[in-house]
């Protein structure tokens with residue numbers, strides 16, 4: 001009989017590596033598999049807030065990440081039409097800085113950390129092609145290595161941490177619970193010599209049906225993102241044919257009320273422009289008999305919320321918690337599944353809803369504009385607005401703060 005693991009994880013980036021580390025610490029024997037070899041990039045920008053820094057510290061990788069040439073960011077600026085909401089991100093878990101660390105570095109360092117645990121075996125360059133099932137449950141996986149040699153591995157539970165096009169999710173026929181298509185395309189590139197006005201900050205600009213985002217990242221580069229409506233077919237075609245020229249033109253002409261055009265004119269592109277033309281915000285069932293999903297495999301929300309890396313790592317922490325709490329207990333798969341599903345819904349559903357509302361790409365209403373202006377002129381409201389992004393507070397607390405301000409004005 002082949003070696004049987006406690007857990008097989010397919011996908012070894014932020015969700016998979018984090019899950020392996022949390023499980024190994026809890027005494028599980030884990031096989032962590034990825035079809036890629038590392039270090040390697042993936043289609044994703046990579047901004048995360050200080051609540052994620054706390055998780056990365058818990059996983060033991062933050063010190064190594066800080067050895068890279070990275071820019072700590074505390075100042076976050078949103079500009080909705082002409083209204084600027086800007087402030088310092090609230091401190092959480094004693095962490096005050098946010099980062100934007102290239103996935104090539106982030107994923108590699110997390111995987112190296114996983115490899116250093118005696119309880120984790122890692123298989124790179126191995127593509128999972130099928131799951132093995134007995135009458136009751138999933139009991140293993142089948143796949144091919146780089147030489148196209150087929151191998152089978154067995155485990156008590158098989159986890160799909162294999163991203164948006166999850167193979168595990170398809171093979172176990174996980175039920176789709178929510179799906180909302182985005183109405184936007186996203187293109188991004190890395191630029192050198194982008195001037196930061198005053199100090200480095202995360203900048204998000206929203207005008208009509210367009211969004212621009214600037215994040216300082218490693219190697220003295222800045223990630224610059226353009227988000228445009230897919231219904232603009234001409235722009236879509238131009239992005240496909242001439243991505244750099246179109247990204248520059250789009251950001252310069254759609255945001256005349258900002259400094260982006262001037263700053264971009266002095267900047268030089270470093271590497272290819274990458275893009276994605278539409279995506280679905282979705283939520284799948286997270287666990288069934290012998291299988292579970294984590295990270296993008298279970299749910300994906302609009303990238304402009306910058307919650308994906310956090311949710312992948314935090315979701316891994318939740319799943320490891322459910323598995324270790326119930327280790328050796330005679331629970332049914334349904335009971336397990338309910339615990340996991342409830343826990344991830346409680347943690348992520350509010351921001352998932354916010355994400356798919358953003359994906360609808362509707363222009364700012366007059367009412368929202370009034371609220372934005374109100375927030376922008378009240379530091380307590382700015383703090384609550386920014387606190388939504390790093391879980392310092394829930395959106396309901398911002399609503400309450402805004403209601404208090406309105407009441408105090410009308411008294």
Ligand SMILES: Cc1cc2nc3c(=O)[nH]c(=O)nc-3n(C[C@H](O)[C@H](O)[C@H](O)COP(=O)(O)OP(=O)(O)OC[C@H]3O[C@@H](n4cnc5c(N)ncnc54)[C@H](O)[C@@H]3O)c2cc1C
Nearest residue numbers: 011014015035044045046047128162163295296303308309
């Ligand atoms: C354009 C864009 C911009 C984004 N920007 C941000 C941002 O700024 N901040 C943020 O927090 N999030 C962002 N996200 C979201 C973020 O990328 C994801 O939420 C995050 O990568 C999820 O991690 P994961 O580990 O679940 O999946 P992934 O990072 O997708 O990793 C999945 C892994 O599974 C492996 N795999 C897949 N199938 C198989 C198979 N059959 N066999 C073996 N291995 C397999 C893949 O090789 C891959 O390494 C962005 C996403 C997009 C598309």
